[in-house]
Amino acid sequence: MTTIEFASETQRITTRPAVATRVINVLANAYVAWKNRRAFYRLGEMSDAELADIGLTRADLHVAVGVPFGRDPTVKLRAIASERADTIEDLARRVA
Template sequence: MTTFDFATETSRITSRPAVATRVANTVSNAYRAWKNRRAFYRLGEMSDSELADIGLTRADLHVAIDVPFGRDPTAMLREIASDRVETIEDIARKVA
């Protein structure tokens, strides 16, 4: 066996776990996206006052649902809610 033959065998052996890891990560990410979408749809069943309790509005749900399937709409809601809190805090500082 030459060095070249050994190097070819080694790369083939080490690439298999990397492919399996990528496939496992893809499946895991798809499952997580599906699970988060289900949780997101449960938010739509809440009343407006319940949404207000957690810092969201019904319009926020409409904005967040427009993200592509691969992205997490709950992450978009988190950004919207944190931006709203920062804006409210800034206004409160200016008033005080």
């Protein structure tokens, strides 16, 4: 076996696990997004008072449902809620 043949075989051997890892990561991320989307739809069954208790409004749900299907809508909800909390904290600091 020459050095060139060994180098080409080594490259094939090392790329297979990397490709398999990427495929597994994509499938795992898709599963988590699907699972979170199911939980997200359960939020729609909550009353407005219950949503307010966790820092959300019904309008937030309508905004978050607009994300593409493969994406996780709970990430968008988290961003909306944290932005609102930051805004409220900033307003409270200005008043005090």
